[in-house]
Amino acid sequence: MTLARVGPHDARPLDSPSISSSCRFQVAWGDCDPAGIIYYPTYFHWFDTATWTLFATVGLPIMVMRAQGRMMPLVAADIQFHHPAVPGDQCEVRSSIARWGGKSFVVRHEARRADGKLLATGSETRVWVTQDGAGQPLASEPVPDEVKALFVPK
Amino acid sequence: MTLARVGPHDARPLDSPSISSSCRFQVAWGDCDPAGIIYYPTYFHWFDTATWTLFATVGLPIMVMRAQGRMMPLVAADIQFHHPAVPGDQCEVRSSIARWGGKSFVVRHEARRADGKLLATGSETRVWVTQDGAGQPLASEPVPDEVKALFVPK
Amino acid sequence: MTLARVGPHDARPLDSPSISSSCRFQVAWGDCDPAGIIYYPTYFHWFDTATWTLFATVGLPIMVMRAQGRMMPLVAADIQFHHPAVPGDQCEVRSSIARWGGKSFVVRHEARRADGKLLATGSETRVWVTQDGAGQPLASEPVPDEVKALFVPK
């Protein structure tokens, strides 16, 4: 599959705020580098994990998604670092849908230390992809309205 | 240390092209996820490694930098995914300085498969930081001119 | 530092059971490989993290250990796999001191799924090392009796 580029015109603001989810992580010794602070790819591991948690929160756990042949590969990601984290820090990543495009969507992540200190913010742009059984070709498709509806707070 | 935000006004185009470096990576089985493609934080591990290689290429290997109390923590990073990589793919990351800011600089990375297929592009924005001995405070400083000079092709 | 080999004669059974600690981990998408099961180095990341948790449980959190110039590098580790874990599995690693040697000790780890299913067992053999300030040489030393005492259940 070639990942179609998603242009800025594909971004529409949300009509209503998205449901958000929360993931807790403790900064492990092995998550840090010789400078004694978190090695930054760790945050993207947290962000990916947090996106799956967000979908599980609205009723789409990863194993159900896969069984339904639904995937959400990335087309872009970014991060801004605000304050370094150190071993033992208790952190929380809050995630929500920042916008729905046609076939893409943006997940916004915010990582904070337990005392509220902002550590990092970032986003992932993903495309909605389906597959009719193992070995079949992947196809990007519009995000189904019933999926979007799951993220509207009740 | 609080990481000072670096504004867009801090970015100046390079007067001349930067020296570039090349790092080779093979996509390992364990670098991939259950979808069978590279797990995306792996790219940032490659990018970070490639930045150290770029600095080693111009005569500033990591252990020398540390011995001199010079560090370069990140303030931002981003990536765009063009094509998925799979286990066994031979890849190359080419890296160069995209621009020098006052106290910050941007490293540009391009990951290609051995056959030239573009896999991912991205950048890291880092700040130049010095420390007068272990335990002393960190201070962000203008990137020294003699450091910038190292990146000018002879 | 050359890591002195620790002979089997250095192992003495515990007089009393050790305090144990518990760490919870959820198997992330990115912790798994293209076979859809946990990539096994992940378990060692859990084990290392669990050892730090064990020490924190008895009053020796990692940052206090470091400030006191106390470290515990590994001389050996092993693992036995009993059942594969998959994305989303909630797991618990229980850890305890299996034995105190003269200058070394063995931490025993047991990873179970939330439903009690045994996933993996393993151990780490570490040496007790001290350092008189940054840059000073490391020296392996007998594990202090007051440290051993912390692991005796009250």
Add this chain to the structure above:
Amino acid sequence: MTLARVGPHDARPLDSPSISSSCRFQVAWGDCDPAGIIYYPTYFHWFDTATWTLFATVGLPIMVMRAQGRMMPLVAADIQFHHPAVPGDQCEVRSSIARWGGKSFVVRHEARRADGKLLATGSETRVWVTQDGAGQPLASEPVPDEVKALFVPK
């Protein structure tokens, strides 16, 4: 699949030395922990990668193995640490079959720095598993003689 335990009686010495393979790794900044030395799970990532390289060396690259429904999950692994590695170290992992069991086999790994310094030794015990197409059950089987023959030096 429940991983059948492999007893010591299942181990038979090799009649002839195995072909060995070599993998080169550079210790990355992000492979190291706040103590400034390699974070030990990194070695297991190297070992797993080295096993795939060993199989590729004899004509069984990973993607061919998968296409043939052949897998080799682990039942055990161990490591002994001899000397710490630091960022920038050039390392080589040499791997070979240490023994063929009935349905299992042991891969032996030796990690050395470019100057020959021994860093770590270890082994992986794996089982030979086949699968008749996606979604079908996995079955452990005797390692085929034609596979074993590939590892005999010509």
